[in-house]
Amino acid sequence: MTEDSKPPLTRIQQKNRDIILEAALTVFSTRGLRGATIDRIADAAGLSKPNVLYYFGSKDEIYRTLLTALLDTWLAPMLNIDSNGQPMDEVLGYVAAKLQLSRDYPRESRLFAYEVLQGAPHLEGILGGRLRDLVENTVAVLERWMAQGRLKPVEPHHLIFSIWALTQHYADFDVQVRAVLGPGHDPYAEAELYLENLFRQMLEP
Amino acid sequence: MTEDSKPPLTRIQQKNRDIILEAALTVFSTRGLRGATIDRIADAAGLSKPNVLYYFGSKDEIYRTLLTALLDTWLAPMLNIDSNGQPMDEVLGYVAAKLQLSRDYPRESRLFAYEVLQGAPHLEGILGGRLRDLVENTVAVLERWMAQGRLKPVEPHHLIFSIWALTQHYADFDVQVRAVLGPGHDPYAEAELYLENLFRQMLEP
DNA sequence: TGAAAACTTTACCAAACGGTCAGTTTGAGG
DNA sequence: CCTCAAACTGACCGTTTGGTAAAGTTTTCA
Structure with a gap:
């Protein structure tokens, strides 16, 4: 019950989450939440769209x-x-x-x-x-x-x-x-x- | 040649253009250009989407x-x-x-x-x-x-x-x-x- | 080394979106 | 009252978008 449900991040997870957040910051800050698309974030991050959604469940979560x-x-x-x-x-x-x-x-x-x-x-x-x-x-x-x-x-x-x-x-x-x-x-x-x-x-x- | 290609606005045109701009201002100013949709503007204006596009050729034009x-x-x-x-x-x-x-x-x-x-x-x-x-x-x-x-x-x-x-x-x-x-x-x-x-x-x- | 776990991709939805079109309704001027 | 342009509508279309499914590839670790 008191488990924190927080699996520790692997090396790759850490790296890719950072890459995605970095890319998303650029995209969100120039187009706003609604103006940004997952495709654009994925592109800026150099990852595929489904791969971005593997790390963050949704655009909103990013x-x-x-x-x-x-x-x-x-x-x-x-x-x-x-x-x-x-x-x-x-x-x-x-x-x-x-x-x-x-x-x-x-x-x-x-x-x-x-x-x-x-x-x-x-x-x-x-x-x-x-x-x-x-x-x-x-x-x-x-x-x-x-x-x-x-x-x-x-x-x-x-x-x-x-x-x-x-x-x-x-x-x-x-x-x-x-x-x-x-x-x-x-x-x-x-x-x-x-x-x-x-x-x-x-x-x- | 020197005609201004400006057909004078009818009463209805004047009124509806104003209504649309008024509605669009509210929508654009709360969601931004990309976050706003023609549907939403039409809704706020109390007009149908095609009717909005009858007065303004595109969202960008509004x-x-x-x-x-x-x-x-x-x-x-x-x-x-x-x-x-x-x-x-x-x-x-x-x-x-x-x-x-x-x-x-x-x-x-x-x-x-x-x-x-x-x-x-x-x-x-x-x-x-x-x-x-x-x-x-x-x-x-x-x-x-x-x-x-x-x-x-x-x-x-x-x-x-x-x-x-x-x-x-x-x-x-x-x-x-x-x-x-x-x-x-x-x-x-x-x-x-x-x-x-x-x-x-x-x-x- | 091998198998499970972690990661990645291709192919694909369903919904939302900007915009068009063919045709109907409305209303202003004669 | 009639006519015709102006005003309006419902149905539709191609594209974009957020997100999923399933299968393939790589990494980890026993």
Whole structure:
């Protein structure tokens, strides 16, 4: 009864599951869940369609696996905010970490964006549960810092939203950013400076 | 030769085209181009599938029609920035106008987000053409104001990006915003205050 | 080495999809 | 009221899609 029904993965399973998830991430993040086809994922993975379905029972299962794995990566920086650190350093560190996530994992950012755009049907209680709790904790820390006069007071929920919006924009709207800037720009490098200044101006007491 | 090949629309044509576009906007903005089906659009419009295709030759044509119409609405506020106005008022006015657009036309915002997420395949030269020119003009105005010391100097392209990111976030990530805030909040009302303060702090000389 | 387990493939569904067509109904103008 | 174009429909078609069945191949390990 208490068996975990988790047969250990063989070497081949491990490798092929990774290959499939890697390929699926690219496909899902450029076409969305409904726009992606198993054929395309199989193609990108260099496997046959039935072989892909040998490792994951359905397209949805691949998607859900990606989304679940993504969440931890995605929320990690917020957990890293140290309530005993210097407020300004902590906030700017969080902004920088989130921006780096957008730079290094743009596919994950876009996958998440697709999901939320749709109304987050696969994130059921998570947004209003785990995510909300995490935000509430951070909000409490921010409010303490503001009450102590170590940050200028602003609405902390919206401060968090603005960090998310500003950093993810560079991944999700990458095409637009690059088209508008034209060649010879490094959006992320410029954004790093811009955003540090922005939050400094807004929050430095 | 110079005939415009534009047969005038009958009353019924006008009405049904509008109904279809209205229904399609809802469907496209919640499922994306590929996730939407003509059947679903027809259903939402209360028309039969062949009848929908009587008014628009294909799904793509409906989509392109929506996207084109959307662009004008979308870019209008930027055209409204008055280079002879008070810099701070103009910038804050633009922010407020964009936020209102997100509040009043969230479906349009999400449709646009889907398109750009995909790499904007239907916006071919527009992002790097018309949009870029428009931004370049605005950037010039902003730079002048900054040079005159009427705004604190920041990188103007990224200032524009940040306005887009912050305002559209409330439409595109609506589900997340509401889930995190919990009930009893008016995200847009709060955002209005928050964003005004943000840009004031960042830009007021 | 040999047999079981793990892996892969070919061939194939049934459903959903974008779109067509032949013909019927509707309604505006004379 | 009649006529005819405009508006509409049901039946259909070829393709794509998610997924399965069954048989073949490779790997593992006793």
